[in-house]
Amino acid sequence: MQATKVADTPIEVICDLLTKAKELADGNANIPEDLRVNLQKALDIACGLDSYLEKMSSQESAPLAELYKKTMEHDWDEVFKENKTQFRLPKECITGLVEGQTLKMLVHMSKAKKILEIGMFTGYGALSMAEGLPKDGSLVACELEPYLKEFAQPIFDKSPHGQKIQVKTGSAMDSLKELAAAGEQFDMVFIDADKNNYINYYKFILDHNLLRLSGVLCVDNSLFKAKVYLKDTTDKNGLALQAFNEFVSNDPRVEQVIVPLRDGISIIRRVPMSPGSAGAQSKAIDDEVFRGVNGRSILDRMRLDGRVAYVTGGGQGIGRAFAHALGEAGAKVAVVDLDQGKAEAVAEELKLKGINSIAITADISKSAHVERMLDSIVSKWGEIHIACNNAGINMNSASEDTSLEEWDQTFDVNLRGMFLCCQAAGRVMLKHGYGKIINTASMASLIVPHPQKQLAYNVSKAGVVKLTQTLGTEWIDRGVRVNCISPGIVDTPLIHSESLRPLVQCWLSDIPAGRLALVTDLQAAVVYLASDASDYMTGHNLVIEGGQSLW
Numbered sequence: 002m003q004a005t006k007v008a009d010t011p012i013e014v015i016c017d018l019l020t021k022a023k024e025l026a027d028g029n030a031n032i033p034e035d036l037r038v039n040l041q042k043a044l045d046i047a048c049g050l051d052s053y054l055e056k057m058s059s060q061e062s063a064p065l066a067e068l069y070k071k072t073m074e075h076d077w078d079e080v081f082k083e084n085k086t087q088f089r090l091p092k093e094c095i096t097g098l099v100e101g102q103t104l105k106m107l108v109h110m111s112k113a114k115k116i117l118e119i120g121m122f123t124g125y126g127a128l129s130m131a132e133g134l135p136k137d138g139s140l141v142a143c144e145l146e147p148y149l150k151e152f153a154q155p156i157f158d159k160s161p162h163g164q165k166i167q168v169k170t171g172s173a174m175d176s177l178k179e180l181a182a183a184g185e186q187f188d189m190v191f192i193d194a195d196k197n198n199y200i201n202y203y204k205f206i207l208d209h210n211l212l213r214l215s216g217v218l219c220v221d222n223s224l225f226k227a228k229v230y231l232k233d234t235t236d237k238n239g240l241a242l243q244a245f246n247e248f249v250s251n252d253p254r255v256e257q258v259i260v261p262l263r264d265g266i267s268i269i270r271r272v273p274m275s276p277g278s279a280g281a282q283s284k285a286i287d288d289e290v291f292r293g294v295n296g297r298s299i300l301d302r303m304r305l306d307g308r309v310a311y312v313t314g315g316g317q318g319i320g321r322a323f324a325h326a327l328g329e330a331g332a333k334v335a336v337v338d339l340d341q342g343k344a345e346a347v348a349e350e351l352k353l354k355g356i357n358s359i360a361i362t363a364d365i366s367k368s369a370h371v372e373r374m375l376d377s378i379v380s381k382w383g384e385i386h387i388a389c390n391n392a393g394i395n396m397n398s399a400s401e402d403t404s405l406e407e408w409d410q411t412f413d414v415n416l417r418g419m420f421l422c423c424q425a426a427g428r429v430m431l432k433h434g435y436g437k438i439i440n441t442a443s444m445a446s447l448i449v450p451h452p453q454k455q456l457a458y459n460v461s462k463a464g465v466v467k468l469t470q471t472l473g474t475e476w477i478d479r480g481v482r483v484n485c486i487s488p489g490i491v492d493t494p495l496i497h498s499e500s501l502r503p504l505v506q507c508w509l510s511d512i513p514a515g516r517l518a519l520v521t522d523l524q525a526a527v528v529y530l531a532s533d534a535s536d537y538m539t540g541h542n543l544v545i546e547g548g549q550s551l552w
């Protein structure tokens with residue numbers, strides 16, 4: 002700490018005062034020694050704090066260090082004299098390392114993606130926060146002086162995070178009005194411009210919803226060299242900050258803490274309130290539509306973290322897409338397939354994406370295989386929450402030619418196997434009082450797809466729907482929901498067989514959506530049916546066929 006430096010923070014003010022007191026004590030022989038010792042101790046504590054925090058905090062990146070150096074070495078008086086800036090800018094108004102790293106940490110912790118800064122100066126705070134943003138994050142920095150944009154931009158350009166920053170020059174209030182008119186909303190706002198206007202910025206931001214609910218607002222200099230709580234304050238900025246802190250602490254729309262870091266940073270969180278209710282008497286809305294069920298937004302309610310799922314026929318096509326979707330949503334996934342290699346390949350794909358998965362080989366038409374499949378999952382993960390019974394076969398033949406063997410084979414997998422899986426998974430789920438069973442039926446349960454002939458398949462899939470409806474109603478009061486998904490004609494390797502390929506043109510003319518289904522078209526449905534968001538749905542046949550069954 003340099004003796005000549007103007008005290009900018011409460012701790013620097015204390016330091017100055019203690020230094021003066023110590024000098025007085027040192028020059029006075031009547032001062033008791035222990036008072037002198039205590040003064041020195043207080044001085045060491047106060048004056049050592051900032052440099053210790055700076056040393057212990059994560060160090061700044063090279064572009065930030067360059068920005069800091071360039072700001073410190075610049076002749077701001079000269080810039081002002083040459084009329085390049087409207088105001089004389091003190092270099093000390095830069096946020097600096099500790100505050101910059103604090104802001105960056107808050108960006109990380111709040112998972113902010115869109116940030117607004119009011120008062121950018123040379124961009125130290127802006128770049129610190131941008132470093133905490135994800136790749137697709139963005140930061141709008143409002144700055145009065147166009148000179149500062151030119152000053153900062155070359156260093157922003159050197160940083161991989163610089164392109165996230167968009168500088169808006171001119172009055173911050175004008176920029177706020179523009180942003181509000183464009184319907185913009187931010188996850189985090191940092192106010193650090195003209196102190197007299199803090200209250201106006203704050204009110205405008207909250208009144209125009211520029212800060213999203215639960216978003217974070219940080220305000221710099223909220224202790225203003227301690228002038229906010231000293232009784233004899235006459236300083237205009239000190240009084241403005243005092244009034245500002247007072248206003249925020251009485252504002253029911255927010256929660257606030259003031260952290261005594263440097264010159265004080267207020268961390269303010271916007272709490273859920275009824276739209277437009279700013280008055281002190283306003284009541285926070287406390288219903289599940291507003292806050293989300295158990296405080297979870299609709300997308301969070303579709304997460305499957307901690308759930309255990311299996312997908313039969315998971316080695317390819319629809320089943321593989323289901324396995325990925327359930328895993329991406331957070332579930333552990335057992336990939337079940339008749340073909341061991343395929344099951345293992347998909348389980349490996351999932352592991353590559355960080356999804357906990359295992360491969361199981363099973364012929365679901367065999368009761369012993371189904372039992373073994375369930376046992377392996379339960380012994381590995383303790384329970385089963387999501388049973389995705391997807392395995393199925395289709396052997397096309399005209400009805401008059403359909404052999405009993407073909408009929409039996411189709412029914413063994415599509416209906417007997419489906420029943421075996423539902424029953425075995427259902428038993429585990431009923432024991433735990435919770436479960437989601439999702440069966441793959443088919444649009445063929447509703448219409449007779451043509452011109453191909455597939456009697457056994459159509460009838461078996463109609464059976465899957467009735468099985469689903471019956472189980473869905475039988476088990477719902479014990480916590481187990483059973484639904485099915487009926488895809489239209491899906492573009493999988495199966496339909497590229499020589500016999501089916503010529504039919505594609507014919508099918509397309511029957512599909513309002515103008516294309517075949519992709520396996521990815523079905524993924525959201527399986528996640529929805531597997532999640533709590535669909536808890537009131539049971540026995541349902543969710544048809545996803547581009548409108549084909551309606552023509």
Ligand SMILES: C[S@@+](CC[C@H](N)C(=O)[O-])C[C@H]1O[C@@H](n2cnc3c(N)ncnc32)[C@H](O)[C@@H]1O
Binds near residue numbers: 094123124172
């Ligand atoms: C304390 S400095 C900001 C420090 C900056 N946040 C950082 O990280 O280093 C305040 C800045 O606010 C700007 N400013 C002052 N009044 C303003 C206004 N009405 N609109 C926009 N910016 C303003 C000043 O030009 C100055 O650059």
